[in-house]
Amino acid sequence: MSISSAPRTPSEPVPAPSQLLEIASSAATLAADYIRSLDRDHLAREYKTSSHDIVTVHDRASEDIIVSELRRLLPTCRIVGEEGGERPVEHAPAEAPVVTFYVDPIDGTSNFAAGLPLFCISIGVAVDDELVAGVIDLPILGTVFSAADGPALLDGVPIQPRSTRPAADALVLSGFPGHRVTEELPELAAQANVRMALDVSAVRHLGSAAIELAYVAAGWADATALGTINSWDIAAGFHILRRAGGSVRTWPGTGDAARPDHLQPAYVACTGPERIDVLDELMQQVQVARLAAR
Template identity: 45%
Template sequence: MDATELLETACEAARAVGPRLRQAFRSRPQVATKRDFHDPVTEHDRAAEDTIRNVINMRRPGSVIVGEEGGVTGEGDLTWYVDPIDGTANFAAGLPFFCVSIAVAVHGELVAGVVYDPVRDDEFSATTAGAWCNGTPIRSAGAATDREAMLLSSYPTPRDLTEEGEEALARYGRLLDSFAAVRRLGSAALKLAHVAAGWADVAYGTRANPWDVAAGALLVRQAGGVYLGDPLVPSDYLAHVGGFDLENSAIAELARRSAG
């Protein structure tokens, strides 16, 4: 199947929810929770996913859709991984760092993906032929060492603290001490898009689902960066720009967990 045509469908579906998300942003929508109070959801997550599913089913009938809100539906050779709002806590509070993430795989191989930032109207897209931001090719290049690098990381999460205790805090302290800057921005997909564009150097997170990272992983790899781990199974992830010295980085210990 033509990856460019699949990407066009993904971009159409992502942009279809842009007006709704921009209108709802900073309206302080009512928030419910899923796993616990750290895992919010709003009516806009569900409505946006419904819109995305409708576009995909109209353009590509006979698809499997794996959505954060709606679970797995359909059957066929194409599998779409959909996160209607990656960074819901940011969206609900009014912090402008969230996105729509859609990726498509053919027989288990990622072939196209889009990460769409509706606030900035930035469209990060990738196929097996390359990676782009708003149609301009991007290159994942930046810092070579920790002391020059910007790290985007949600680690440690509350679950990391529960499972690892003081060691998680000690690891986090080593990252703070080693990297030029560490930021906790709250959207795995958009963090990966920024690494792909060379706007940040390293991104790390734990317990990511395919809808969180599949599109971002393809972006990073096609832009010349490195993504460790399998983005199509729930796992930790680590990505960095091309040329970054991971072996001698303070995050190498966590990188080994991602690679495994």
């Protein structure tokens, strides 16, 4: 089904998950086209909170393109973006279900600014806090992961589920514990580095949570994990991975454990239903330490 060029009115019902995916994919494609048009050899960067947290003018421009297209196609939607924050629902009846798009306009900005092709546009879609669709578009690599209420797709082809390998044979894509957990819990972070080095076959950090989730969903790696994350980084990836047969476990830190998984700050995701115990155990240790320090 193609997307109508006319915007939807507030009185229309919430689109089906497949239609919401089409809306998100349309916005991601426009942003990908913009990014592919850039001269990536001469990119200026700015810093948000530290040298680990950078942004470029193109992150903001990409988000503006995405927001404009989402609002054109679904004017009543809520948008939560990395650069622009929350843009509330507009012109919708109070009792209507809320459609939220979680937007990361360039996930992997450090890679993007350095000239590496490992970055993506990530858009997850939730209806009343339940994830129903997601798209992860790698504009330079020409790869698109997506899912609605059917199977997860890689460039339009269904992803075949597979089992998670045991830890000793597992490839883990992760920056865990990373600089944030290391600053917060330095001793535990040091122990985690040792255990991961010894207990799993290999660990690789790609610099993009969304890409790591997508690659695990595709079965190209066995697991990914992070101890501090935001909803726009993981909403699309969580949905795609689950539709591909994977499993996600999250931890609330000092927040509300009843919140949906994509609003929790820590997670371990595996390519199949089988879990990698060492990763779950390490994240549980982070959880206990956070509660003890509260």
